[in-house]
Amino acid sequence: MNEKKTPVILMVEDNEHVRALNCSVLERAGYRVLTAKSLAETRRILAGKPGISLVVLDILLPDGNGLAFISELRQSTQAPVLLLSSRRDYEDIVNGLTGGADDYMTKPYRIEELLARIVGLLRRREAMCPPAEVARGPLVMDTVAQRGFLFDRDMLLQPREYAILLFLIQNEGRGISAEQLYEAVWKLPAAGNAGAVRTAVSRLRRKLAGSGYTITSGRGSGYCFEKES
Template structure:
């Protein structure tokens, strides 16, 4: 939990204080809100949260109805923490986008354990969506590429071409094949757009340990630098 940012949406002051003390002791940064309006303000200023703990009964609305809005703002897991014990509410929460559900009263040890489990699950899902080649990482969900942890700011076409070449690492791929696959249009001899993208990618891959090579009659090939 160390280094994680937690959004705590809870109008019970006692619960807020206890949870903040425990989470900060674990090395977390806690962003607190006592209402849905407050949660919106916090998210606007700090969108990069790691996990949200959300009450259902809040002064200005129902936390269940807020989940879709929360999902649009962040991909962080959502844990519902509420005094409502209705089975229907639990089902509505879990089918409505929440990742877990806890009822009050509760033990803080269980809260921490559930939060850790949700974070591990999220990290495992992220890792499975990464295409890695040395210091180069492609996030297949966000369609972004990182070199040594820095976003190299690929356009959608650049990402598509690089992804296709990596998936066919060591194979020769013609400019026409790239154009037809990524642009999803017939090449018809007009493949200058693909060649322009390759030129930009070569510059952006400098220092990655990999290169896009080419040869007459071979096409383009993504391979480790010799």
């Protein structure tokens, strides 16, 4: 039960300068980056089952074609694939996207666009495949069993306490009004029901004691899940 994992990006690019630049920028953006300059290197990396979050794959590589490699890649990972190519051939784009790639960029490109596309692909993947566990320090939310654990002990959360806490964690650092919480958890109009949220949050604060996290609140700022200062 660990902290939220850093996304791992596999960068397959034979141009040394481009590979180094992309790697540097992505690492500064908070990603862990594995690099390969050929399909052979890519196969060796994938054989180690490194838990790839996303693959950035150049089409033209010294030992093969990235387009043709996608079907083989899919045997090792279902991570999103972003294709890169200096060719602006419409047929390549169509073949790539219908052949298993999730996005396509033509060279030259701005590094800001590359980052934006990576963020979008990872966000889409997370929305489609929510993690079985959401962890913050010693606090772990089991999204399958719908239970919360603190230092491996069951927090004995009531269903709505669990739903409120998970919703706040998923919106960590952002203020959520009582009305928003009520509508998200109770699935009913919030009019006049803020008291039920206050009561549930009060119980959650007690159950979070010792976790290093709390639920703050302030007039006009809503409820916010964050680290204790």
